[in-house]
Amino acid sequence: xGLYERYLALRIRRHEAAPPEHxxxxxxxxxxxxEGAYETLTDFFEWAFAYASRVTVYVSVLDADAIPTLRRExxxxxxxxxxxxxxxxxxxxxxxxxxxxPADAPIQIGIGLGGKHExxxxxxxxxxxxxxxxxxxxxxxxxxxxxxLVFPSEPDLVIKTGAERLSDFMIWQSVYSELYFTDINWxxxxxxxxxxxxxxxxxxxxxxxx
Numbered sequence: 721x722g723l724y725e726r727y728l729a730l731r732i733r734r735h736e737a738a739p740p741e742h743x744x745x746x747x748x749x750x751x752x753x754x755e756g757a758y759e760t761l762t763d764f765f766e767w768a769f770a771y772a773s774r775v776t777v778y779v780s781v782l783d784a785d786a787i788p789t790l791r792r793e794x795x796x797x798x799x800x801x802x803x804x805x806x807x808x809x810x811x812x813x814x815x816x817x818x819x820x821x822p823a824d825a826p827i828q829i830g831i832g833l834g835g836k837h838e839x840x841x842x843x844x845x846x847x848x849x850x851x852x853x854x855x856x857x858x859x860x861x862x863x864x865x866x867x868x869l870v871f872p873s874e875p876d877l878v879i880k881t882g883a884e885r886l887s888d889f890m891i892w893q894s895v896y897s898e899l900y901f902t903d904i905n906w907x908x909x910x911x912x913x914x915x916x917x918x919x920x921x922x923x924x925x926x927x928x929x930x
Contacts, residue, residue: 721911728915732771737922739771740876744897746889747881748780749790749831751906758793760909765827766800767914774826776871780887781810781832790831799827808833808870823872833870835891842868869893877921879914881906898924 721729732739745764751757761777768775779794781787791809799805806825810832845868849855855864866872874893880886882905886894900917902909 725911725915728912728919729770732915732918732922735919735922739918740898740921741772742774742776742873742875742877743768743772744776744778744875744878744890744894745881746778746780746878746887747906748887749783749786751881752779752790752793754905754907757906758797760906762797762800763911764909764914765797765803767911769800769803769826771918772876774873775828776873776875776890777827777829778833778887778889779829779831780889784810784832787831794829794831803827805829807831810834810837828871828873830871834888836888838870838890839865839892865892877917879917881909896926898926 752761765775779790781790787809791807794807795805797805804825805827806823807829808831842865846855846860846864850857850860869892871890871893875890875897877900878886878889878894878897879900879902881902883901883903886899890897898921900920902913902917904913
């Protein structure tokens, strides 16, 4: 860690506000085509777990043909200190018996899992349960919906590199998240950039819609 990074880490430790417990990252499949992109992702996990207990990564995909390669590469990543990594592709639109990846893995990676599609699929599943007589409409609440989301946990901080767009990411879960956009592209993202995001999070006053 360089001198500036140590300075930022010290500012965060001395801040009266707590750092984020759940950090989410939004990147694109093109970002992962850059040289050293997966090494940067591995480093990102190390940086994040110095503060957080959970990390979610969403890889926005424009070219569906890239998904198999992305999955192989991402599934080969080892989480820091043996933390489990769960990788999900766009075929997993709703959590259910067919989803064999652990829901409580500290690192959750989604490839091309759009938030609109995820939420729509959860609502459709609930509607089918009502239609089958297994669920009363009055029993549908926030918790019921979240039970069927692929990523049920709400991130405290969402970091988006390269542009000020969320890329259809965790629409339900990120409604009260702090959003941090940086013009820095993923290939140039460094520890200091992550620490700046955490420092900015600590400086904000979270209102949770109030």
